[in-house]
Amino acid sequence: MQTKFLLDEGEMPKRWYNIQADLPTPMDPVLHPATGKPVTPDDLHAIFPMELIRQEVSTERYIDIPEEVREILTLWRPAPLYRAHRLERHLKTPAKIYYKWEGVSPAGSHKPNTAIPQAYYNRQEGIERLATETGAGQWGSSLAFATSLFDMACTVYMVRASYDQKPYRKIMMQTYGAECLSSPTMQTNSGRAVLEHDPETSGSLGIAISEAVEDAVTHDNTNYALGSVLNHVCLHQTIIGQEAEAQLALADAYPDVVIGCVGGGSNFAGIAFPFAGPKMTGKHPETEIIAVEPSACPTLTKGLYAYDFGDVAGLTPIMRMFTLGHDFVPPAIHAGGLRYHGASPLVSRLVQDGVVRATSYHQNEVFAAAVLFARTEGIIVAPEAAHAVKATVDEAVRCRETGEEKVILFNNSGHGNFDFSSYEAYFAGKLVDYEYPAELIKEALGRLPVVG
Numbered sequence: 001m002q003t004k005f006l007l008d009e010g011e012m013p014k015r016w017y018n019i020q021a022d023l024p025t026p027m028d029p030v031l032h033p034a035t036g037k038p039v040t041p042d043d044l045h046a047i048f049p050m051e052l053i054r055q056e057v058s059t060e061r062y063i064d065i066p067e068e069v070r071e072i073l074t075l076w077r078p079a080p081l082y083r084a085h086r087l088e089r090h091l092k093t094p095a096k097i098y099y100k101w102e103g104v105s106p107a108g109s110h111k112p113n114t115a116i117p118q119a120y121y122n123r124q125e126g127i128e129r130l131a132t133e134t135g136a137g138q139w140g141s142s143l144a145f146a147t148s149l150f151d152m153a154c155t156v157y158m159v160r161a162s163y164d165q166k167p168y169r170k171i172m173m174q175t176y177g178a179e180c181l182s183s184p185t186m187q188t189n190s191g192r193a194v195l196e197h198d199p200e201t202s203g204s205l206g207i208a209i210s211e212a213v214e215d216a217v218t219h220d221n222t223n224y225a226l227g228s229v230l231n232h233v234c235l236h237q238t239i240i241g242q243e244a245e246a247q248l249a250l251a252d253a254y255p256d257v258v259i260g261c262v263g264g265g266s267n268f269a270g271i272a273f274p275f276a277g278p279k280m281t282g283k284h285p286e287t288e289i290i291a292v293e294p295s296a297c298p299t300l301t302k303g304l305y306a307y308d309f310g311d312v313a314g315l316t317p318i319m320r321m322f323t324l325g326h327d328f329v330p331p332a333i334h335a336g337g338l339r340y341h342g343a344s345p346l347v348s349r350l351v352q353d354g355v356v357r358a359t360s361y362h363q364n365e366v367f368a369a370a371v372l373f374a375r376t377e378g379i380i381v382a383p384e385a386a387h388a389v390k391a392t393v394d395e396a397v398r399c400r401e402t403g404e405e406k407v408i409l410f411n412n413s414g415h416g417n418f419d420f421s422s423y424e425a426y427f428a429g430k431l432v433d434y435e436y437p438a439e440l441i442k443e444a445l446g447r448l449p450v451v452g
């Protein structure tokens with residue numbers, strides 16, 4: 001009975017998988033926020049290095065991972081794949097449950113998989129500081145870690161709700177040498193505008209992104225880094241699914257069901273794209289791929305597939321994606337990393353094309369699954385990852401009812417060791433299952449940018 005499936009360092013993927021090569025038709029163009037015309041590489045070069053811009057639009061199937069980046073990734077990669085025997089037994093399911101464990105990275109999640117290459121490419125272009133936003137603090141810690149390895153400065157705008165709930169994430173960023181600010185701040189025009197209108201705001205990723213982009217645009221030595229959503233971020237995360245495929249092969253298995261949680265979509269892309277490609281091209285057409293999101297911020301299940309801004313102030317390029325409206329501020333649920341109004345254009349496209357199915361859960365049922373996972377498998381997962389756990393448990397229970405011996409693979413995107421205030425709120429019965437905020441979303445969708 002094997003539990004852990006490990007690869008040697010030499011077996012870590014040497015290339016990222018670019019799903020754009022396998023789409024039946026190209027992605028829709030990304031538009032300039034001011035002109036509504038397709039953005040040019042020069043437009044994007046104000047805040048991103050050229051190599052990341054190239055990766056953003058590339059249709060090459062594989063892109064080499066630079067040697068220096070691979071060396072750093074081996075600090076924790078290849079990440080282990082586990083078979084969840086004890087969870088299976090508890091659920092009395094004939095399904096075989098496997099999970100990829102991304103919590104072994106220094107920051108505790110999948111996010112350093114892209115923070116490292118992003119810092120690397122920026123440093124190569126002579127950039128000295130990166131500005132970014134963070135929701136739950138996972139991305140801020142990851143970029144702080146990455147910039148410290150490349151001797152760069154880092155400024156992190158942290159969504160106020162999380163800044164107050166998770167003080168230790170802030171200390172972690174400080175330990176890596178980054179500056180962490182509670183967003184909205186009084187230091188940017190976008191921050192000041194929000195605070196004037198609503199001083200008590202809990203903040204949002206959309207607001208924090210506006211602040212970080214403004215910071216990068218107004219400082220020459222500074223670029224902006226995004227921890228999710230964009231094509232190059234999804235690309236960097238595909239190391240997860242490629243490793244998982246090789247590890248499942250050690251168990252003579254290929255997944256029938258692939259599950260990941262979706263905030264901006266990057267960890268989901270990481271586990272799912274290497275299986276979505278073969279699904280689209282007909283090599284493995286039967287694979288079921290499930291994206292899981294919170295019912296309080298139901299981007300993929302209740303949003304519109306439309307052109308929208310990535311941030312609240314309308315500074316970012318306009319992208320076609322599932323969106324709840326760029327100025328929708330989601331309820332302050334504890335899975336802070338899943339409070340985003342939009343979703344990766346690539347993940348959105350796969351949902352729109354029917355390659356991926358989306359589903360949503362309320363936070364109490366999600367935490368109940370997380371506690372069950374802790375008591376069977378030992379790992380205390382991040383509230384974000386708990387959404388994938390919940391969907392996995394439901395799928396395994398369905399298999400018990402039908403007798404199907406499906407192979408289920410989910411991405412365990414990170415640990416919850418900084419999230420005990422959320423678990424505390426759950427145990428105290430204080431977590432609110434926000435009803436789907438239909439009216440708020442309807443209003444926000446009425447304010448989408450007019451395009452074309």
Ligand SMILES: *Cc1c(COP(=O)(O)O)cnc(C)c1O
Nearest residue numbers: 138228263264265266267337414
């Ligand atoms: C940030 C985060 C997420 C959500 O972001 P994605 O880009 O959708 O992956 C999920 N899980 C963990 C542990 C995170 O830190």
